[in-house]
Amino acid sequence: MLTNWVPALGGWACLRWRRPYQDCRRGKQMVKLLHHKKRQLVRSIYMTRYALPAFGLGLLMTGGAALAADWSFPTEATTTRQPDSQWVITLKGNGIISPDYLGAKDYTFTPFPSVGIRKASTPAQFSAPDDGIGIALFQNEWFNAGPVARYRPGRYLDGNRELYGLDKVKWTIEGGAYAEVWPTQNLRGRVEVRHGFRDADGWVGDLAADFVMPIGNLTLSAGPRMMFGNGKFMRTNFGVDADEAYYNWRVTPYKPSGGMFGAGVAAAGTYKINDNWSTTLQASWTRLVQDASKSPIVRNIGSKDQFVVGLSAAYSFYVR
Helix, strand or coil: CHHHHHHHHHHHHHHHHCCCCCCCCCHHHHHHHHHHHHHHHHHHHHHHHHHHHHHHHHHHHHHHHHHCCCCCCCCCCCCCCCCCCCEEEEEEEEEEEEECCCCCCCEEEEEEEEEEEEECCCCCCCCCCCCCEECCCEECCCEEEEEEEEEECCECCCCCHHHCCCCCECCEEEEEEEEEEEEECCEEEEEEEEECCCHHHCEEEEEEEEEEEEECCEEEEEEEEEEEECHHHHHHHHCECHHHHHHCCCCCCECCCCEEEEEEEEEEEEEECCCCEEEEEEEEEEEECHHHHHCHHHHHHCCCEEEEEEEEEEEEEEEC
16 A cells, blocks of 8 residues: 555655655655665664663673772662672662653663672762762772763664654763762762763763762752763764755754753662662753754754653672
8 A cells, every 4th residue: 555655645755854865756666665674774773772772881880880899879788798708799770761862852761780899898889870980099088089981872763753864873982080079978079071982972071969868778869960062072962964954854054062061950869678679769850051952953853851760779799
């Protein structure tokens, strides 16, 4: 049935979507080609959009945490220490609901595992769910700093016709450095500066402050967030070139400049169930601002408001 009406509507579809196909009138040939491409596209989307990023995220969480002696929450399970035990292993199951891409209006659920390890002689330290995975090379009671890494999802067509003609943004692992200061026992400030492994990923920076309040087995935290990106980061995620604007009538050419692109707030609560089990609930809201908020991708296709909700369960135990 599809091959019967495509030739009739082919010309209208080409004009409607401004697609410069030379064979718009050859509906039957195009349908056969599209059916073949569809099977390849489904496999490609699954591997690129879900399987590979999820594997990379889990690997990042495992590798980074294995080197960090302080990657855990203060209310995470602290099992009764066994004689001669040297390490505390924390296994986590995580699930988050977040935008499909930076600036999207649609949301995706992503489950992933993670592993944490620290020396048994080292007390667990606070870490917000939206922190990058850091390794504290320098640490004292009020300051710690070291390298950091963070996974950033990409932007893919994934059957979303509104993104037709726009260049895809590949997922990446951003690496850099962080510094954290505790002016009081309940107040934390943190800064991260990172760059993806591609030149087009650009530089990005995060500023965070948290008020941390332990209440028995429950630890609550909340505070403001600010995000910055240089010109390459902004153009990759929010820019539109002439070719993209030609193929997608929803957008116009746009070249953003570097600067602050997001501001918001994040909150989390971690509850220690017993000596082995704990669970964490997180939520955050980010408002895209300045040049990011003016992007046609955000204004005409996506949304300035970005929400994240996540839940995790952790199991901790000692090993020699």
